[in-house]
Amino acid sequence: MEPIRLRRCLIVAIVAVVATALAAWGWAGQAVPAPGAPDGKPASAADRHKAKGVGCEGCHGKDEPAFVPSERCLACHGGTAAALAQKTAATEPENPHASPHWGGRMGCDTCHRQHEQAVDWCSHCHSFNFRVP
Ligand code: HEC
Ligand code: HEC
């Protein structure tokens, strides 16, 4: 292997180890302020869904608030990860829904927290400065 490629592989390996350690330690990534906060108190993403007619049950189902699988999000947002990625294909500087690492396989609430501030998860390693709704 040429030295450049080797160095790149090494960087990726180190970064992966560090990321795993940080994840285990509970580092959640860079929190970004939620948009649309007229009174300075950011409405949560769940509140914004409610305002669009999607209440608790729309995500959690009829029982006790339970785990929300990404498939449930996708059912309302494009149908498939590929279709969602197409919607944000023009996002600069990169497409958050189609990284070369995980493609569309990342859990939606890794970034789109519904009851907390959204997280630009890629900011662990990149400076794309995504504004996550
Ligand atoms: C748009 C989808 C969505 C809506 C609407 C929503 N939630 Fe959630 N909820 C989630 C997700 C995703 C999580 C996981 C944590 C996170 O992303 O903040 C969660 C987590 C929770 C939890 C914590 C559960 C646990 O096991 O830790 C509770 C309790 C909860 N929601 C209650 C509610 C209630 C009550 C409402 C209605 C007022 C509501 N949620 C509306 C998506 C939603
Ligand atoms: C029952 C359908 C439904 C479900 C389930 C649902 N959404 Fe939504 N979502 C909507 C609607 C409707 C809007 C408002 C669209 C608009 O204003 O054009 C919206 C808006 C959004 C937005 C953009 C605007 C904003 O203010 O946040 C994001 C991001 C989003 N949803 C992510 C999610 C995620 C992540 C989940 C799963 C945890 C989820 N949605 C579950 C229907 C749904």
Ligand code: HEC
């Ligand atoms: C790595 C973080 C990240 C993950 C994971 C993620 N998103 Fe997003 N999402 C973003 C960012 C950043 C934007 C804003 C894109 C823009 O402004 O062009 C966005 C925008 C959206 C929008 C609004 C798109 C539009 O323009 O109409 C929806 C809906 C959405 N995401 C749903 C989802 C769903 C569903 C999942 C899980 C299958 C998901 N996202 C996973 C970061 C993420």
Ligand code: HEC
């Ligand atoms: C654990 C660290 C880490 C995280 C988190 C991460 N990346 Fe990367 N990413 C890397 C490394 C390392 C490279 C390879 C850099 C190189 O080859 O010079 C890379 C390369 C890329 C590239 C190729 C272009 C470039 O800038 O070199 C894109 C596009 C990319 N990442 C997108 C994303 C997106 C989108 C996310 C969030 C969903 C993300 N990455 C999260 C470490 C990470």
